[in-house]
Amino acid sequence: MTRLPLHRRAFLALSAGACAAASPLVRAAEGRRVAAIDWAMLETALAMDIVPVAATELIHYRKVVVEPAVPDATADIGLRGMPNYEMLRLSRPDLILSSNFYETQRPILERIAPVISAPVYLPGSPTYGLAEDAARTVGTATGWEQQAEDLITRSAGTISRCAELLEPFTDRPVFVISIGDARHFRAFGPDSMIGDVLVRLGFRNAWQADTSYSAAAPVSFEALARVPQARVVIVEPIPPDAGPGLLENPLWHALPVVREGRVCVIPPVNHFGGLPSAMRFAELLAKAMEPGHG
Secondary structure, three states: OOOOOHHHHHHHHHHHHHHHHOOHHHOOHHHOOEEEOOHHHHHHHHHOOOOOOEEOOHHHHHHHOOOOOOOOOOEEOEOOOOEOHHHHHHOOOOEEEEOHHHHHHHHHHOOOOOEEEOOOOOOOOOOHHHHHHHHHHHHHHHOOHHHHHHHHHHHHHHHHHHHHHHHHHOOOOEEEEEEOOOOEEEEEOOOOHHHHHHHHOOOOEOOOOOOOOOEEEEEEHHHHHHOOOOEEEEEOOOOOOHHHHHHOOHHHHHOHHHHOOOEEEEOOOOOOOOHHHHHHHHHHHHHHOOOOOO
16 A cells, blocks of 8 residues: 655645534534634634634633633634635635734635624724624624624623622722733733723723733833732733742732732633623623632
8 A cells, every 4th residue: 555645644634624624513604614813703703603614723712712612623723823724725614704913814815715804903992892893794794693783782781790790899990911921011901802891890990001902011010009009900821930930029029909919810811802802801800809709
């Protein structure tokens, strides 16, 4: 028997996996076979019960986005910034969900299938309304307009419910940060989804300096001392070497917010997410601030 070269056999195995993932079991809304390059669009589609035949960076997605969960049947086509176009083609999508971050890839993607692009993150613009528009764009493109409206209604209801739970804690401004290392953090500003939802929950964002799309970085922990009465919410993951470094950092322990126990940590939230990430952040924050939760 003639043996195929290893790289050829590996390619055929990947091809078979992609074709299996593109089976009718994962056929999306109204018969549309949807692929997603952008994570905000991916989570929006999943929240509308549209199961993409292919999407990017699914191992990392499952760690830092978490929900909505991606079914195993969805094929992983590699990096968001550099997807495997051949694997995408083998998945046979007839619609590709993208965003303004990936416009340079549009000419290549359009050779495979029509591209629907919806911006959620624009410089200096609150994101929540753009995320609602993105949901409607997905709904219109797939024929699931009602599912889009249901998602928008569900998101608004979740944030409203969490705002009621959090009302006793809105007496103080809040820093929402992501730890970079033992001395620096990223701060979420008003043009991030986290910053936008924070205000919708009734808080004042303690970070008033400029940000770009998601968070300002890197910022020294000294900046937290500028608003000594604030609370601090840390969004995981915390880099493995940063956690022990914080415990040994005298500046961190000297901060009033740390000394007085006004710091909480929440599980990962997609920094560039859509309405599902907005709901996740609101619910995690409400849970973290429950009395006795720690």
